[in-house]
Amino acid sequence: MENQRLGRLVLVIYPLQGHATPVLQLGDVLHSKGFAITIAHTRFNPPNPSNHPHFSFLLLPDNLPYSDTSQTPSVDDFEAINRDCHAPLQELLELKEQRVDCQVVGIIFDSLMYFAATVADHIKIPRLVFMTSNAAFYQAFAAIPRLMAEGFFPFQDSMLHEIVPQQYPLRFKDLPVLRENMDMMQKLIDLASNFQKFSAIILNTVDFLEQSSLLQLQQQYQVPVFQVGPLSKLAPAISTSFLKEDSNCIAWLDNQTANSVLYVSKGSLSMSDSKELTETFWGLANSGQSFLWVVRPGSVSGSEWTEVLPKDFKEIIGERGLIVKWAPQKEVLTHSAVGGFWSHCGWNSTMESLSEGVPMICSPQFFDQKVIARYITHEWKVGLELDGELERGGIERCIRTLMVGKNGAEMRERATELKQMTSVSIHEGGSSYNSLIELTEFLLANNIPQN
Ligand code: UDP
16 A cells, blocks of 8 residues: 555656665655655666555656666766656656646655756756765765866876865865866766756765765755665665675575675676786685675676686685675675675765674775765775775785774774664664654645645
8 A cells, every 4th residue: 555645755766776776765764754655767777666566656768778787877878868858757747646646745856867856846846856975975076166167187196195175084086086088077067067956955874974064065055955874774675676686695694704704896887807807806815704796797898707717716715705696785784794895885885884884995986986985994984995906915915904904803893883873873863863854844844735
C-alpha cells in the first residue's frame, strides 16, 4: 500500500550509481515519514522497481543512444537529458495531477537534473535540490570562478602542495578542476549557473563533519540546507545496486578474523590500465594482509576482467584474497572482519565507511574525490593518502601502515569515534534526525495538499 497521507513527492534521479543511490534512499526515508514517492528516471540505468514496491515510477524518454550499462553519460549527454526530459516530465506530471491519486507537493531533483526546477516552477510546487556529493566539494567548486578571475589558473606544478587562499585545508592539487582541459572546466562552470533555482538544498552528510562548508553553502544560496546523512544507515534495507552483487564474499568474510581484511573498491565509474591493475595485485599480495578486491568488469582498459593478472594469481594469494566483480558494499563494510577500505573516495563510499568506523586508504581519481580525500586524511584523520602513479612498493607499505601499523591503529580508533558520533546524529535529538523533521515540515509548510 502506498503511503499517501502527506501528498506525493517526485524524485528525479541522474542515471549513475553514485547519484541514484542516495536519492532512492532519501525516497525510502520520506516514504516512512508519510509521503507517496514517484521516481522519475531515464531509460538508461533505470532503478529496479521490484526493489522498491512502495514507489511508483515515471520513465523520462532521454533519446540517448545507450547500448549497455557500461557507458557513462558525458557532459554533452547530460545537457541533452536536461533539454529532452523537460517537456515529458511536465506533461507526465500534469497528467498525474488530473488523474489525482494524491497531489504532488514537491520535486526533489539531483543537481545534474536541473530542468526539473523549471517544471516545479510551472506547477507551482517547491523544488529542492539534492546535492549528491559533500558540502565541501560544492563550496570548493563554487570558489573556482573567483580563483580563475584572480589569475590562479592555469597553476604550475610547483603550486600543487600550496593551500588555496580561503579554501583551507584544500591544496591546489585537491581542487575539483580538470587542469588538462580548462575549456571543459569553463563549460562545467557555465552549466553550474543552471543549478541555482531551488528552494532548499538536501545533502547526504552529517553536520559535525563539515559544519563550516554547510554554513557557507547556506550563506551563498540563502535557502534552507538540510543535512540528512548518512542515508545508508537511515535506509539500510533497500537495494539500489545497478550491478548484481556477489554475496558469496560475505561467507568468505565470516571465516576471517576481526579487522584483518582490507576491502578494495574504486566505485562504479573509475577506470585503470593493465599496469595499474598488476601493480595493485602485487602490492596486495606482497603486503601479507587479507583482502577482498572488487574489479568491475570493463574497468581495466583493454580487458574484460582480470586477464592481465599472472596466470597463477589464485595460487599466489591462496585463501588470503578474494576478487569479485561487484560486492554488497554496505554489508561488507559492516562486517567485523573488515579493518580497512582502499577507496577512490566517492562520497557514498566515504559516508558508508565513516558510518561503520572503517579507516581508509585514499586514491582519488578526479573531481569531488580529491576534495573528499583531503578531508578524510587531513580533517577527519581517518585515512592515508595513496596518490599519483600506483606502484607495488608504495601500495604494500601503505597497506601495512593502515592494517598493522601504529598510525593505522590510531586512525581506526578515530574512525570508531566518528562512527559513534554519526550514530548519535541519526537518533532522536541528533542533528540529522532533527534536520529530517525540519525537511518534512518545510515540505508541508510550503505546500499543503488539498485532498
Ligand atoms: N558499490 C557497491 N558494490 C561495489 C562497489 C560499490 O555496492 O562493489 C556501491 C557503494 O556502496 C556506493 C556506490 O556503489 O554506494 C558508489 O558510489 P560512490 O559515490 O562511492 O562512487 P561512484 O561510483 O559514484 O564513483
